[in-house]
Amino acid sequence: MAFVNDDNITEIALQRWGTAHAPRMAELMTALVRHIHEFAREVELTEDEWLAAIEWLTATGQASDDKRQEFILASDVLGLSMLVVQLNNRFSPAATPATVLGPFHIDGSPPVPFGHDMSDGLPGTPLFITGKVTDTDGKPMPSVVLDVWQADSEGYYESQIAEVDEARLRAKYQTREDGTFCVRTIAPLGYSIPMDGPVGDLIGKTDISHFRPAHIHFLIDEPGHRKLITHLFQNGAQYLDSDVVFGTKDALVVEFAERPAGETPDGNSIDQPYLHATYDFVLEPTSG
Ligand code: BEZ
Ligand code: FE
Secondary structure, three states, X not given: OOOOOOOOHHHHHHHXXXXXXXXXXXXXXXXXXXXXXXXXXXXXXXXHHHHHHHHHHHHHHHOOOOOOOHHHHHHHHOXXXXXXXXHHOOOOOOOOOOOOOOOOOOOOOOEOOOOOEOOOOOOOOEEEEEEEEEEOOOOEOOOOEEEEEOOOOOOOOHHHOOOOOOOOOEEEEEOOOOOEEEEEEEOOOOEEOOOOOHHHHHHOOOOOOOEEOOEEEEXXXXXXXXXXXXXXXXXXXXXXXXXXXOXXXXXXXXXXXXXXXXXXXXXXXXXXXXXXXXXOEEEOEOOO
16 A cells, blocks of 8 residues: 655545546546645745645635625636636627626616616716617617626725615616617726735735726626626726736726716706716627
């Protein structure tokens, strides 16, 4: 019988984890063992360093609850979330590209009508986002639900504010017969990811910028089409080229054009200047 030594330990661990009952689990676990053993060898990992890593992982778990997910944040800042998005969303080049979901989406946002103001009087510059939803053949898609969410003008999402008991800066819009939609809200600002936890501690020991550029999130899950999770970013916004979660893409950067007080894109009027962005979302059919 072969006892374990540092020459054969990887092979023995691979044999053990290769016995996983599900073939995919065996594939995942043996690859993980191979890579973490290789990592430890490459950097000659010390016992103190491994203990520090375990303490960091423990703190990351302890910082997480039903409102805060520090592990998602860790995956985001390591670029792993965005890599997994890229690997799993190789859409047709004609379709709107995907980006990270992030930790702040809340299920069950209220359905609202065309042009509804989802900022509900919160301070900020009024912003209208209009456009249409089509398929990759350019066919307009009626009755498509756009689940929209964003941070407020101080960079906070609803789940980061304790005393909120109704939907705040999030809503579900629907396209009209001709595929058009109109979101009314306030302009988002760039914001810092939460820095008061273990991820922030780690980032604080580097020169990494901890900010995201101004953006609004969209989720469109239309039957018969690939689910689209994406953002629109404001052209010219700070941090576009240093997004801490690697989520920015050229095709998702749009102009927030300045408009004078007067008629709004939904045919109503406003007594102050506002911003107007236009974007057509293109969904890829799953078959045919
Ligand atoms: C967000 O865009 O909401 C987000 C994404 C990843 C990490 C933190 C925030
Ligand atoms: Fe965000």
